[in-house]
């Protein structure tokens with residue numbers, strides 16, 4: 477694929493200004509994707525801005541409906557305005573961080589520990605500097621991902637009677653998980669932010685790729701056999717897609 481160029485443009489649609497990312501691609505049709513935090517338009521290089529905007533106007537109703545859908549369904553993103561924590565006398569008190577599909581209260585404790593600590597009430601960090609708070613929380617998320625997701629992957633793989641050659645965490649921004657031809661599974665650390673059943677669905681999906689490295693009907697049959705319902709829950713998973721860009 478040749479390199480594509482990205483620009484951000486604005487158009488007046490239905491009396492509101494809409495910003496969109498325009499990506500020039502070497503394909504023949506225009507595609508519009510409304511994501512949790514951006515409208516992404518892919519258009520052939522030879523199409524003029526006027527022609528692209530005509531397509532956007534023709535599809536204005538659909539775009540408005542898609543944006544409204546995200547407003548109703550988009551989940552809170554990871555970032556609890558880190559930069560506001562710890563400045564101007566504010567602390568992390570009252571802030572929340574996402575963990576396994578729910579919001580955990582975040583507070584600042586006294587002491588010199590570097591590590592965030594989980595207790596019955598929530599998560600405590602031992603710093604008042606916003607960067608240090610963010611770093612502690614991110615390290616804690618990563619450790620939880622290792623401690624929680626890796627054993628889940630082994631347990632789910634055992635149910636499927638297939639052993640992966642290896643399971644590792646990834647920081648990929650585009651996908652929840654992947655599996656390669658060498659039977660290695662990569663799991664996005666952000667799965668620790670999802671409700672447990674949705675994280676399990678992703679893990680099971682990658683385990684099913686140990687049998688079928690495609691999305692054929694045989695793949696879905698394999699997945700359904702050892703992890704029922706995952707395909708139906710894909711819409712619920714889609715609501716959390718915005719997290720992948722955090």
Ligand SMILES: [Zn+2]
Nearest residue numbers: 681685690691
């Ligand atoms: Zn897949």
